[in-house]
Amino acid sequence: MNEPKSPLEQKPDYLVCICYGVMYSEIVQAIKGGAKDFDALQEELMVGTGCSSCIEEIHEILQEEG
């Protein structure tokens, strides 16, 4: 019963990009689905194209998951 958890289970989900309502889990899923850099995530989810305040957070998620 002590199997390693997937990153999705380790962290509670939360809102990363307020402007576009993008959740942490959606970003992780997009990275797993092949969006390996910020540009790809931006294209797929529109994250970071509004107020830009989430950009640093997205880069951190990319480093953790990429």
Ligand code: FES
């Ligand atoms: S919170 Fe992501 S662009 Fe504003």
